[in-house]
Amino acid sequence: MLAVTADARVAVRTRALTKVFRGFRAVDAVDLEVREGSVHALVGPNGAGKTTLFNLLTGFLTPTSGTILVFDEDVTGQPPERVARRGVARSFQITSLFETLTSREHVELALQGLTSQGFRFWRSEKLLGRDRARVEDLLEQVGLLRLADKPVGLLAYGQKRALELSLVLALEPRLMLLDEPTAGMGIEDVDRTIELIRRIAAGRTVVLVDHNMRVVGSLADRVTVLQQGRILAEGPYDEVRNDERVITAYLGEADHA
Amino acid sequence: MTQSAVTEAPVTGVDPPAVGRDLRRRWILLAVGLTAALVLPWFIYPPVAMDIVAMALFAIALDILLGYTGLLSFGHAAFWGSSAYVTGLIATHYGVPFPVAVIGGAVFAMILAVPLGYLSVRRSGIYFAMVTLAFAQMVYFIGYQWSDLTGGENGLQGVPRSFFGIDLVETDSFYFYYAALPILLLGMWAAWRIVHSPFGRVLMSIRDNTPRARALGYEVEKYKLIAFVLSAGLTGLAGGVFAINHGFVALTELHWSTSGEVVLMAVLGGIGTLWGGVLGAFLAVMLADYLASSGFHGIDLVTGTVFILVVLLFRRGLWGTVRHRWLVRQQRRTAAAGPAER
Ligand SMILES: Nc1ncnc2c1ncn2[C@@H]1O[C@H](COP(=O)(O)OP(=O)(O)O)[C@@H](O)[C@H]1O
Ligand SMILES: [Mg+2]
Numbered sequence A: 001m002l003a004v005t006a007d008a009r010v011a012v013r014t015r016a017l018t019k020v021f022r023g024f025r026a027v028d029a030v031d032l033e034v035r036e037g038s039v040h041a042l043v044g045p046n047g048a049g050k051t052t053l054f055n056l057l058t059g060f061l062t063p064t065s066g067t068i069l070v071f072d073e074d075v076t077g078q079p080p081e082r083v084a085r086r087g088v089a090r091s092f093q094i095t096s097l098f099e100t101l102t103s104r105e106h107v108e109l110a111l112q113g114l115t116s117q118g119f120r121f122w123r124s125e126k127l128l129g130r131d132r133a134r135v136e137d138l139l140e141q142v143g144l145l146r147l148a149d150k151p152v153g154l155l156a157y158g159q160k161r162a163l164e165l166s167l168v169l170a171l172e173p174r175l176m177l178l179d180e181p182t183a184g185m186g187i188e189d190v191d192r193t194i195e196l197i198r199r200i201a202a203g204r205t206v207v208l209v210d211h212n213m214r215v216v217g218s219l220a221d222r223v224t225v226l227q228q229g230r231i232l233a234e235g236p237y238d239e240v241r242n243d244e245r246v247i248t249a250y251l252g253e254a255d256h257a
Numbered sequence B: 001m002t003q004s005a006v007t008e009a010p011v012t013g014v015d016p017p018a019v020g021r022d023l024r025r026r027w028i029l030l031a032v033g034l035t036a037a038l039v040l041p042w043f044i045y046p047p048v049a050m051d052i053v054a055m056a057l058f059a060i061a062l063d064i065l066l067g068y069t070g071l072l073s074f075g076h077a078a079f080w081g082s083s084a085y086v087t088g089l090i091a092t093h094y095g096v097p098f099p100v101a102v103i104g105g106a107v108f109a110m111i112l113a114v115p116l117g118y119l120s121v122r123r124s125g126i127y128f129a130m131v132t133l134a135f136a137q138m139v140y141f142i143g144y145q146w147s148d149l150t151g152g153e154n155g156l157q158g159v160p161r162s163f164f165g166i167d168l169v170e171t172d173s174f175y176f177y178y179a180a181l182p183i184l185l186l187g188m189w190a191a192w193r194i195v196h197s198p199f200g201r202v203l204m205s206i207r208d209n210t211p212r213a214r215a216l217g218y219e220v221e222k223y224k225l226i227a228f229v230l231s232a233g234l235t236g237l238a239g240g241v242f243a244i245n246h247g248f249v250a251l252t253e254l255h256w257s258t259s260g261e262v263v264l265m266a267v268l269g270g271i272g273t274l275w276g277g278v279l280g281a282f283l284a285v286m287l288a289d290y291l292a293s294s295g296f297h298g299i300d301l302v303t304g305t306v307f308i309l310v311v312l313l314f315r316r317g318l319w320g321t322v323r324h325r326w327l328v329r330q331q332r333r334t335a336a337a338g339p340a341e342r
Helices: A050-057 A080-084 A103-112 A125-141 A157-170 A187-201 A213-219 A237-241 A244-251 B023-043 B046-066 B077-094 B098-120 B126-145 B167-171 B173-195 B198-208 B210-215 B220-246 B256-269 B275-293 B299-313 B317-337
Strands: A010-021 A024-030 A033-035 A039-043 A065-070 A088-090 A175-179 A205-209 A222-227 A230-235
Touching: A010 A050, A010 A205, A024 A050, A024 A230, A033 A205, A039 A050, A039 A213, A050 A065, A050 A088, A050 A175, A050 A205, A080 A088, A080 B210, A088 A157, A103 A125, A103 A157, A103 B198, A125 A157, A125 A187, A125 B198, A157 A175, A157 A187, A175 A187, A187 A205, A187 A213, A205 A213, A213 A237, A222 A237, A222 A244, A230 A237, A230 A244, B023 B046, B023 B173, B023 B275, B046 B173, B046 B220, B046 B256, B046 B275, B077 B098, B077 B126, B077 B220, B077 B256, B098 B126, B098 B173, B098 B220, B126 B256, B167 B173, B173 B198, B173 B220, B198 B210, B198 B220, B210 B220, B256 B275, B256 B299, B256 B317, B275 B299, B275 B317, B299 B317
Parallel strands: A039 A205, A039 A222, A088 A175, A175 A205
Antiparallel strands: A010 A024, A010 A033, A010 A065, A222 A230
């Protein structure tokens, strides 16, 4: 299924993608192109439509109009689990975990998600723990190994964010959509997360939303600036950072930058 | 200072399964439960004892959906009742040993659950409850109208109790209890297996956070449908044994009040615990039996009041509350034993 074209291959391509909430255009005719293998940052003031765009790309919302191509296949209107099964994994802006399970159980669930093992109602749940080494490796990568058997209800906020990342990683995705992975993290955790994302980005495509410009600056190959649902500017980080329109758009948001 | 997952986490009213997996305690509970099941007809009129165990399996089967998947079915009478009828009809017309008839009834319930489940699992919350109720009412209506087959309002009378020509079982309800008990215990074991399988883990994740489960690639509707069909099958086993036990199937078995009763038992005992269903069924059947034998007529009023009181006083149900207290205490002890990692 390799549709090789003359230009660099494209991981995500949207055409005139639009989402209207009761008359409000949260995402407005967006033509986004994410090159395969790149780290592509999506920035913009609060309410610009970044999370909504993620929800559209991952099937959690159905677009009002427009199309979405992921690795050259039309996924417009497909449910989240179908999109996930195409190798697209996302993290959630608002930490979204299974409150009653431990970190280990989370990773076990994530590893099982793309297999059909989950349908085995006649087997013991011990089956889930079979790939212990892999589970522990994933937890180690995000620094959660020693907390593996704590229910996530007991984890600190930053630790929950880290667990989010390990779940995304467990899916071995071709395309990762990370919604504010460093929000609410302390400075050391931010540095560690930057390193982690850099490491896992190798050989994958990453779309990243983050308000922290250090994160964006040190990771992103390209940056798209959204404002009021529309693309305001796009290009390499240094170019976009000095774009006057972008500076104006961000003035009111200086505290985030 | 550490917070407690046990006191903080349960948005669902269900405790974390990960805390306090105490194997020894589990085995003791199992031994106590099995012993109780074995001696029950020595202390309680055997047909009532049989009702308790059948209802317990019914409540457990419902709990697979209610407590473990987060789906409130308000139409489980459809599976309980239709299996009771099919079991009764098979036993009446083919004279097969009763376990065969019961399995026939359970299979029928599962087949019925496929289209009903397919159409229901796309809804959630109160809408799921409404859709299941609506379908169950349709099944009730069919049972009522098709009186050639079901006996309509008179019920299906004279259901025989064949058991390989073993006279004691066929005529004495004390021995019948022991012949039928393995079927129900097997059903309970199956429920335990289901909720403690990789599949069960997925169900719990769907209950806790459906969008997250989808983002991990889980085909949520498929999982819910399979859970629905399995729950209907176990409900069918219970309904079939119930029919044979009484030698009679009343239209009530299909009535919405039966669906309500089993929800009541499950909630009374505590959802998401399995044992809660057993306790809830025991209390509900005993209370109803006691009130009936004392010539009291407002049974529903009393059970309804007890239900409301329990729900108000013990949010997690009776068993759920006991389990919760135990978990909190255990967690405190662990916290005291070593400094908590943060
Ligand atoms: N489900 C929804 N219903 C109605 N409005 C929504 C919904 N989701 C987002 N919005 C609105 O769309 C706009 C964009 O939101 P969002 O995509 O979350 O922005 P961002 O992630 O860029 O901060 C906001 O004004 C928000 O209020
Ligand atoms: Mg957002």
